[in-house]
Amino acid sequence: MFRWIPFVFIRFTFFLITGILFFIHTDVEIPRPYLIFSGFVLIYILSYFFRNKLKGKLNLLFGLNGSVILFLFGYLITLHNSPVYTPNHLANLKEKITHYQGIITSDIQEKPNSQKFALQVKAVKTANGWQEALGKVLVYVSKSDSTNLNYGEEILVSGNPQEVSPPANPNEFNYKRYLSFHHIYHQHFLKAGRFVKTGDSSPNFLLEYSYKARKACAGIFKQYIEGEKEYHIASALVLGVKDGLDNEIKNAYSSAGAMHVLAVSGLHVGIIYQVLVMFFGRLLKRKNGRWLFGILALWFLWAYAFITGLSPSVLRAVTMFSFVVLARVINRQSNIYNTLALSAFVLLCWNPYLLLEVGFQLSYLAVFGIVYLQPKLYRLFEIHHDLLDKVWGITCVSIAAQIATFPVGLLYFHQFPNYFLISNLVVIPAALIIVYGGLLLLVLSFSSFLAGLVGICLKWIIWILNEFVFYIEDLPYSLLQGIDISITETWMIYGVIVSLILLFSMRKFNYLIFAFLIFMSFSGFQVLENIAQNNQQFFTIYKVNGQSAFAFFEGEKAFLLADSSLLNDREKVRFHIDHHFWNKGVSGREEIAFQNLDESDQYFPVKKVDGNLLFVWNGFTFLNLRKKPAQPLQTEVDFLIISKQSVTDFREIQQINCRKIIIDSSNKVYKMKRLIGEMKEKKMPYFIISDNGAFTKKIP
DSSP: OOOSSSSSHHHHHHHHHHHHHHHHHHHOOOOSSSHHHHHHHHHHHHHHHHHHTTTTTTTTHHHHHHHHHHHHHHHHHHHTTOGGTTTTBBOOOOOSSSSSEEEEOOEEOOOOOOEEEEEEEEEEEETTEEEEEEEEEEEEETTTTTOOTTTEEEEEEESSEEEEEOOOSTTTOOOHHHTTTTTTTEEEEOOOOOOEEEEEEOSSSHHEEEEEEEEEEEEEHHHOSSSHHHHHHIIIIIIIOTTTTHHHHHHHHHHOGGGGGHHHHHHHHHHHHHHHHHHHHGGGTTTTHHHHHHHHHHHHHHHHHHTTTTTTHHHHHHHHHHHHHHHHHTTOOOOHHHHHHHHHHHHHOOGGGGGGGGGHHHHHHHHHHHHHHHHHHHSOOOSHHHHHHHHHHHHHHHHHHHHHHHHHHHHHOOOEEHHHHHHHHHHHHHHHHHHHHHHHHTTTTOOOOHHHHHHHHHHHHHHHHHHHHHHHHHHHTEEEEOOOOOOOHHHHHHHHHHHHHHHHHHHHHHHHHHHHHHHHHHHHHHHHHHHHHHTOOOEOOOOOOBOOOEEEEEEEEEEEEEOOOHOOOOOIIIIIIIIHHHHHOOGGGGGEEEEEEESOOOOOOOOETEEEEEEEEEEEEEEEEEOOHHHOOEEEEEEEEEEETOOOOGGGGGTOOSEEEOOOOTGGGGGGHHHHHHHTTTOOOOOHHHHOOOOOEEEE
């Protein structure tokens, strides 16, 4: 028989994942998948009953049949969890929607100027009247217009939800794809009077009370933890409420390699589990104590998940540790890999799209890395001093988790925190104390005096932690940023890591050869990429709503010309532009020359004409109209770039001879309709950034 043992669920999960990925990443449609699946199941059952008569002759086919069943099962559960393929889904409706009704199915997220939530649509109104519909809409409501919305409330919305736009700039984060993994394809920005409450119909009473419990716990933190930053850190670290974290805090923790503590997940649930083992671990040594330990541990773990709003990351971690608890209860702890694979199998059966969540990937990679590598690293040195031994233990955990996750981190986040070992020596123990203290504060909230003491202690611990994180961020070279690798290169890095691990575990020279060959292949990819980047010459005009931004690339250097307000907003530059720079090999700040369009030139020979800019780059002449010309201009340029509604009448530019007119994203398109209509009529070559996204021109 095909041997599934000893890692049966690792193999089960592997074939399930292949079916999920086949559905998501290929356009191949399996005809009548349910019928085919039923046929293979029937063959498997018959083979099982007649396996003795086969006398092992068809064992391989028996095992392959089981693999195909799991593959098809992964395909089918993904199909079942993809409502976009149903005819009455919003994405498939052709008529314009004038009204729609739905239920709020997420917690209300507080943004600086708005509230955000997911609305599950029940019905829509078109020119043909009301009809049932499916789909989720991501709704933003202005805070001044909000009416204290809550989970489970029904609202009637006036207007047509807009399809989420794809990335407008090269290599920009694909928010549309990210939302599609959560079955959201539309969004709507609501103003006053565009919606009304029609009822209250909670789709899940557990979630409703979980959100209320988290809100109540956050209120206790707000009451007893002074300081805005300290309160928000405590809420994020203990309850998973990250709405109040500003970009300064996020960037600091990211640069220090400590961002993982601000997302309630495996680390925090692991801390809770450690407390449970510390208090109730003795029950495991008693005859009937194991089941009591299991009941208590599961109750506390899921109670913690409840007060954190049953968020997907916490549910994932609690499910993982629930299987660890059950394994200890039935004394099957010897195969932790099987236990983790079983938890992943269950989670993917519940929601196969979890596989595409960065948090899901990082969580399981980190846990597998810690379980396998940490003991081996820890045994490298024998330390007899208790404190130093604890430090070495934490260091080994950090190294093991980093080895397992850094390729995925490079792929998604394009950065590596160089001082993660130093920061985690402080951050992990501090997170441990803050989680303990936060839970203690909730327990003691009945006493204002005791809760106040705990709140003061937490405030100062969090303040010290923040100061330490900011100190690490300010150290030279704290963050290696701008790394751009492909999915293929990510797999290559994992190939090198696995080969080296097997080399030291198996002591076979062949694994060193494998590691060397994979590394040389990776280097070859990098060399070819660097050759292409060294010879690149092109310019790009980006889409940044309300802003002008032009970049000129020469080899691995770039010049960015942009409005002063954009240059001062690092988050906007990072989101819209930086990923393009990194993909083109422009990674360091010293490789980018920044120039303010509102000031005198620094890098380009810019000539100012009536407040407008005329400059030349690589033989191309550009005229950027930023102010309305005092009189019609008469000149010849390659590219005419219109900014800030400086021109709305074609007569003002009809004497300019150019190859293409570009209307950048600093213009309000509705104010440019007359000009656009005149250019269409005269068949002038033009490009509208707001409608079509970034414009790129390569130099031959």
